Amino acid sequence: MSTLAPALDGALVEQLRVAVHGDLIQPGEPGYDEARRVYNAMHDRRPAAVVRAADAGDVIATVNFAREQGLLLAVRGGSHSVSGYGTCDDGVVLDLAGMRGIRVDPAARTARAEGGCTWADFNHATHAFGLAATGGVVSSTGLGGLTTGGGMGHLARRCGLACDNLVSADVVTADGAFVTCSEEHNTDLFWALRGGGGNFGVVTSFAFRDADFSTALSPTRTTRAECEANIDWVRRFEAALRPHSMEGGVRQLHGPGRPGPGPDQLPAEL
Numbered sequence: 283m284s285t286l287a288p289a290l291d292g293a294l295v296e297q298l299r300v301a302v303h304g305d306l307i308q309p310g311e312p313g314y315d316e317a318r319r320v321y322n323a324m325h326d327r328r329p330a331a332v333v334r335a336a337d338a339g340d341v342i343a344t345v346n347f348a349r350e351q352g353l354l355l356a357v358r359g360g361s362h363s364v365s366g367y368g369t370c371d372d373g374v375v376l377d378l379a380g381m382r383g384i385r386v387d388p389a390a391r392t393a394r395a396e397g398g399c400t401w402a403d404f405n406h407a408t409h410a411f412g413l414a415a416t417g418g419v420v421s422s423t424g425l426g427g428l429t430t431g432g433g434m435g436h437l438a439r440r441c442g443l444a445c446d447n448l449v450s451a452d453v454v455t456a457d458g459a460f461v462t463c464s465e466e467h468n469t470d471l472f473w474a475l476r477g478g479g480g481n482f483g484v485v486t487s488f489a490f491r492d493a494d495f496s497t498a499l500s501p502t503r504t505t506r507a508e509c510e511a512n513i514d515w516v517r518r519f520e521a522a523l524r525p526h527s528m529e530g531g532v533r534q535l536h537g538p539g540r541p542g543p544g545p546d547q548l549p550a551e552l
């Protein structure tokens with residue numbers, strides 16, 4: 283973390299504002315407090331500028347600007363970093379939340395998702411084709427931070443970690459170059475992206491291998507009796523599906539949570 287706010291060259295900031303398709307927001311401008319906020323409110327940082335990238339061109343322009351100005355660059359996808367890596371003091375935040383396009387290729391059973399997608403975006407797009415890949419257990423987590431950090435989720439026992447299903451990524455590196463990496467091209471970068479954490483570049487899109495997957499059910503209640511009834515339901519569900527391929531798990535959370543569907547609301551006939 284830097285301690286002193288470097289004086290930004292106003293003319294260069296205005297050049298960047300014009301160059302990018304998305305918004306550039308500075309302290310004192312409308313929306314600044316909302317733009318600098320991250321999921322973990324412990325990190326109350328004040329960046330010198332927040333760029334809401336609209337496309338890979340905006341990412342390249344912002345990376346080049348931060349490097350040339352000697353500014354810290356914080357990359358933000360789903361904003362779920364507990365350590366607050368999606369923000370910084372005095373530097374530039376590159377917010378990818380506007381880049382959430384997804385293209386599913388049902389024939390190849392792959393899906394290419396832009397770097398700001400959440401797992402809710404990805405699951406929604408792939409589910410329509412009966413496909414899925416391992417994502418996080420909370421759907422608002424960003425695909426970017428989760429995948430570059432490895433990525434554990436409900437489908438991990440069947441499909442591996444999120445990063446295991448990555449087949450290629452488009453990346454803007456620190457020198458502003460746009461490269462594609464995979465098992466065949468830029469293999470070192472591809473290796474690093476699969477669990478090495480961030481800082482190897484800004485991923486503008488991730489392509490994932492998908493598995494056939496139809497329905498996910500999540501019966502969740504809070505009392506012991508209801509949990510026992512749910513577990514009994516899951517056992518009958520597993521037995522009914524055997525020998526078909528399936529992935530299951532039961533988590534029991536006791537507490538005054540929001541009630542979910544109870545056993546009485548689940549299908550009685552399996």
Ligand SMILES: Cc1cc2nc3c(=O)[nH]c(=O)nc-3n(C[C@H](O)[C@H](O)[C@H](O)COP(=O)(O)OP(=O)(O)OC[C@H]3O[C@@H](n4cnc5c(N)ncnc54)[C@H](O)[C@@H]3O)c2cc1C
Nearest residue numbers: 359360361362363367368397419424426427433434480485
């Ligand atoms: C409520 C909650 C639930 C979680 N559940 C799970 C879980 O089930 N499984 C699991 O494995 N982890 C889980 N995590 C941890 C989560 O995967 C990490 O915190 C991850 O970094 C969040 O990614 P993000 O994109 O949302 O975060 P952000 O704060 O947006 O980004 C964090 C960092 O990730 C990197 N990054 C993000 N996007 C990109 C990109 N497009 N290109 C390059 N780098 C990028 C950058 O270094 C960035 O600074 C959870 C976290 C929370 C808060």
